[in-house]
Amino acid sequence: MLTISDKILIISLTILTLFSYSIASGGRQGDEIRIEADGKVIGTFSLRKDGLHEIKGVLGASRIEVKGGKTSFLSSPCKNKLCVHQGEINKSGQMAACLPNRVVVRVLGGDGDYDALTR
Amino acid sequence: MRSHAEKTSDLERVRRNTHLALLVALASAVHTIEAAIPSPIPWLKFGFANILTLTAISLYDFWAGLTVAFLRIMVGSLIIGSFLTPSFFIGLSGGIASALVMGISYRFLGGVFSLVGISVLGAYASNMAQIGTVYLLFIRHSEVFMLLPVFLGFGLITGIINGIGGEFLVGHIKKLPAFKAVV
Known part of the structure; x- marks a missing residue:
């Protein structure tokens, strides 16, 4: 039932799909982080400059570290420490959050990179 | 008294419209039944109704496929109550895009x-749309x-499944006496 060209088409589309998967999931190194506490933007900080940010949340201070282009929660006054266990993030669009303390860190930059996929 | 040729073309038109109406009815039924199947992402569906679009394109032409796709989405969405909701517009864009690409x-x-x-190409067009x-x-x-x-x-998988379904359906339909005269 399948012609040879069918098989070629299916194989090439499979390769295309896998390729697009690697583009979409790879993501891009972000440029900066935006920290929000209790729904309000506290500020944006560069990912290229190492530093330590103490953010006052609902429960207390969360310590967010930027080091070597990556960011992570060092500590947070929450119970389960999910934010700390999440570890380092650095890709544009990634997010780390301490929900009990209502502190959210988003990695920004490198947006508009997916235009090629829409063509 | 009308000529024989005119009568034949009339007959052909009636036959075509009847067949397309049957395909639209079948496709609407498939569309409706499929809406009852749960899916992790709302718009991610097998799109079995596309088998009927494919059949219309194969038996008749591009316009037949577009007609079946468009009417199926209209009737189907009215039955399941999704008419003019986001999923209706998403489904409509996908259905029209795949009918266009498959027809061409x-x-x-x-x-x-x-x-x-053809079906795989249609599935890709549908999902991108x-x-x-x-x-x-x-x-x-x-x-x-x-x-x-x-x-x-996902489109690759559904495209292959629907294509195989279309091959079977067209193969069977071509054996039916009612369709023999056209194809």
Whole structure:
């Protein structure tokens, strides 16, 4: 039932799909982080400059570290420490959050990179 | 007294319209039944109704396929109550895009690809149109396109399944006396 060209088409589309998967999931190194506490933007900080940010949340201070282009929660006054266990993030669009303390860190930059996929 | 040729063309038109009406009715039924099947992502569906679009394109032409796709989405969405909701527009864009691509590729590449290849092309067109519609109308965020690989991978599978279904259906229909005269 399948012609040879069918098989070629299916194989090439499979390769295309896998390729697009690697583009979409790879993501891009972000440029900066935006920290929000209790729904309000506290500020944006560069990912290229190492530093330590103490953010006052609902429960207390969360310590967010930027080091070597990556960011992570060092500590947070929450119970389960999910934010700390999440570890380092650095890709544009990634997010780390301490929900009990209502502190959210988003990695920004490198947006508009997916235009090629829409063509 | 009308000429014999005129009568034949009248008969052909009536036959075509009747067959298309049957295909639309079948496709609407499939569309409705499929809506009852749960899916992790709302727009990610097998699209079995596309088998009927494919059949219309194969038996008749491009316009027949477009007619079946468009009417199926209208009737089907009215039955399941999704008419004019986001999922209706997403489904409509996908259905029209796949009917267009399948119709054109069958017309020009019908000798090269079997219905499976045509169906896979249609599934890809459908899924890309759906993501495009989601982006343009509902979620204005480029992260929507992160879903594209998932949709395309799924489209490949559904495209192959629907293509095989179309091959079987067209094969059987061509044996029926009512359709023999046309094909």
